[in-house]
Amino acid sequence: MWKYILKRIVAMIPVLIGVTLIVYFILSLAPGDPVRAMLGEQSTPEAYEEMREALGLNDPVIVQWGRYILNLFRGDFGISYKTKTNVAVELAARIPSTLTLSFFATTIAIIFALPLGIIAAVKQNTWIDGISMFISLLGVSIPIFWFGLLLLQFFCLKLGWFPASGADTWLHYVMPGMALGFHCMASIARITRSSMLEVIRQDYIRTARSKGLSYNKVIRKHALKNALIPTITVTGLQIGSLLAGSVLTETVFGIPGIGRLMIQSIQGLDYPMVLGCILVFTLMFSIVNLIVDLLYAFVDPRIKAQYS
């Protein structure tokens, strides 16, 4: 098992390097001139040249990227064009907000999604199923930022139950977590329902019934664990889009996380910062995927056998 984890972590490295390569080249295509933006329009040509040289922008892109990767292995994410601060320090300061938000959203999503999906499957084609699936469909279809705005308008501005902006207490995360988690919840509920329906039809469910187990017990003891396998996959994928969605949520609710930092950096042509943000998101996503694969082994002995 530990060997497998180690193997997976090692396998992450080339992917992350690939991501930096792609993003680095894309950003090098960007039309704006960060040096001009840093120094202002009135700077002397000498100062301008000096700055470009200092930032290494006169080297070929591939050399710049190589330097970036080497620095990265030393934990150096570069210096922000805009604030001249260390990117790593800035990222470290922002990560907790994004992690908290993602944690709130994921928790809310899973807590509501599993019961909703299971009940819908068990009561297939009844009004309970209908309502659960309508809520889920709504969740898949509603834009995160609009739902966020609606929550903000109603619960924060009108009722004043929650603060409208900032990230100081856990209360600040409730509404953003709802906005972000709803979409994720909907997808998980839908897959839970369909995999549950699939499992209920399996022969081993009939076997379990023929042993004298009650229907509810069969669902709990036999069906649920089997239905979780596809649910875990989808949850992992959903966390990917949840991370991307945190960009929107952080913007709506003014949470100082990585997502908001990324948008501000894009607007300010602060490319080292943008790259750093993307790397952090990708790393988070990769770790989530690893956790998902480990959870599989926990649930399914057939997969566990492959890992050892």
Add this chain to the structure above:
Amino acid sequence: MNENMNNTNEFALDMSDLVVEYRTEDGIVQAVNGLDLQIEHGSTLGLVGETGAGKTTAGLSILKLVPSPPGVIVRGSILLDGEDVLKKTEKEMEKIRGKRVSMIFQDPMTSLNPVMTVEDQIAEVIEIHNEGGGKPLEKAREMLEMVGIPGERGREYPHQFSGGMKQRVVIAMALACNPMLLIADEPTTALDVTIQAQVLEMMRKLKEVQNTSMLMITHDLGVVAETCDKVSVIYAGRVVEHGTLEDVFENTLHPYTEGLFNSLPNLDDRKAKLKPIKGLMPDPSNLPAGCVFCPRCNYACEICAEEKPKRLYRNATHYVECHLYNEKNILEGGVIGK
């Protein structure tokens, strides 16, 4: 040797006039159509017929596990040692399933829960019915040994077993609570031929030890010859011929039974051509008005298309439903083959 000996009723299973329908959007499928089955305590009845004849539905009805919707048990009675299961509540049924009656399903590959150890799955049935003196896991391992699997392999998962081993596990599970009746739904169809014989032999032995009655559902007359005391031939959800092995094998009455025998290769005369039954099973949502076998029957006459045949007895154990017979000629052994 055990409680199965002191039963009050003659029959372990006495099913009469069972009608089961599947009601779907596309119409009503009459899966079981006035079925009568009787099994004496400790004996084995073979239920033989083609795929789609309603054999599995009949088996599931005994446990009241016909998938519903769309399945509906319309009428009839299923007496288990004198008690009608159709009058039992779901709670009472849970006490019967796995304890008084258990069932072995066709495909061992899919009958076991892939994420649960084998011994846990066996122990579960023991625990539900409070057998094994408070040590369900120990009893589970004992059961494994009984079907020829080392007890310590109980900690493994189904994917670590071969098809034949899985079916042994299923059998161990079915017999763990010493049931009065075992329903075996094509227990060997999915297995290799060499394994089939082993599994059948083992089932026969275990059943004898426990004095369990058995309903052997199969399409294989060979299995019937090896394991059964009596046989009911089912066609379109109805018994068309019933008797002891000798009755049915030596004095075949129904043209359909004859057709089943003719579809078997003959080892003594290998040049003889197989004579398959022409045509197909009738559409179960639109059964013929007269004899259900009429459209495929080589002997059919006018009356066959119009009137349902009545049941006629050749002797106390052997009966047939066919217009070829009347009270006189049936005693002579029928017309088939003459």
Add this chain to the structure above:
Amino acid sequence: MITLNANTPARDTADITKKYKKKSQSAEVWHRLRRNKAAMLGLVVAILLILMAIFSSTLYDYETQVINQDIPNRLQPPSWEHPFGTDESGRDILARIVYGSRFSLSIGFSTVVFALIVGGTLGALAGYYGGMLDNILMRIMDIFLAIPGTLFAITLVAALGQNTINLIIALAISSVPGFARILRSSVLSVREVEYVEAARAIGATDARIIMQHVIPNSLAPVIVQSTLNVATVILTIAGLSFLGLGVRPPQPEWGALLSSGRQYLRDYGYITMFPGLAIMTTILALNLLGDGLRDALDPRLK
């Protein structure tokens, strides 16, 4: 052991029922789809939206009614004259939403077509030829898929510069890996099927096998994925515009409308309400249609 051949009758029955109901496959899919009320609702709404996008220039004049500012009439609540009210510059919100469908739908559809062609080709090649080519292509796709969701599109738009073409390119590139994977796996599954091996055995060329067998068999998942992908892309465009990275105001893209209405949220909630509803209705319709298509194309899954 002697055995009756129990399989033959069942197979014959299937053949005969097929003969009785000799319908083309697409007719059968349509028949199944028509019985699904939710999917039909989705289809009707989608068609209405397309018609709205096509005829928006007939209904409203872009210069005078959609982007022309009319400050005295700003922030009017919904009325007979302005059913959805007016925005912060006095423009009729209904007119802007109707016109906005053009952006969402045209960008959505062209992105998916573009992504389907590129991703589909790559995936089909990888699946059909396998080996090195497959390995390299799929590792590259893995790298793209490692970046969560829309972040890649955001970066691309930022780098390429904000215009409609770049937006389509950015969104398409981030949709490519999804299509590549689907095509690859359905090609892989078809490649091993016996009738394809039979076709190869009688000397059919690769091109012929791809055209005759692989493409028709990949159609079902591709149709479903395309429908659902249009929905995702429309949602992403709106998100990008909301962040100020997509379609720029005063062009009436739905996400941009939401973004500019944000500051009036407390007192003039309707400015954000109607564009939000428009996005949701569109996505809902496409999702209903996509789900219905999936059920109709693959009845086993239902």
